[in-house]
Amino acid sequence: MRKSKKANQNLRNIVNERIDILMNLAEKETKRGNTERVKRYVLLSRKLAMKIRMSFPKRWKRQVCKKCDSFLIYGLNSTVRTNPKESCVVITCLNCGNIVRIPYIAEKKLKRQLKYKNRVESNLKAGENSDSNLNLTENSNIENN
Structure with missing residues (x-):
């Protein structure tokens, strides 16, 4: 039997709240320097989104390195530059060197x-x-x- 839309929406709201909590904890732990705990929080929040087949919230998506699962704080463990020739923003992870280009x-x-x-x-x-x-x-x- 199929779940109702209301039940599905309630589940999405709960998962969104939980992802917000985990990502806020990851941000705090990044500032403290506890990288293993940060990776665990990011991994858990991604798994929650995948479990209910929901896309990872956009506000958090750009603050997570896809290669090393570290939480990116601009100026602390990542750099942000604009590239007018390519019309994009370049975000570089200082932990693994991964480069993300976001077009504007x-x-x-x-x-x-x-x-x-x-x-x-x-x-x-x-x-x-x-x-x-x-x-x-x-x-x-x-x-x-």
Whole structure:
């Protein structure tokens, strides 16, 4: 028999809370320097998400090294750089040397779309102003005749 959606949602909420607790503990232990405990917390939180076939929360996904399972704290055990040539953010784990590149093309695309939209709107406004000027000159020509 299939589980109801409500029961499944309750289970997801419980697992999300548990993942948050484990990842907060991992963050604290990383600052203390206890790497074995950090790896255990990360492993448990990933297993919880996999058990109920839920994707790992995005807010934690980028703070975990996929190669060595260490919790990444920027400036402490990882570096973050932007690479404008490749349009990406480069995160390097200082424990194992793993490099993760996260593209920011979506942000550039959004900026480009907004710029285009503003240009079109300003052209429309300029066109309306020129049309109203034409109407005024036409009206004055009609009155003069």
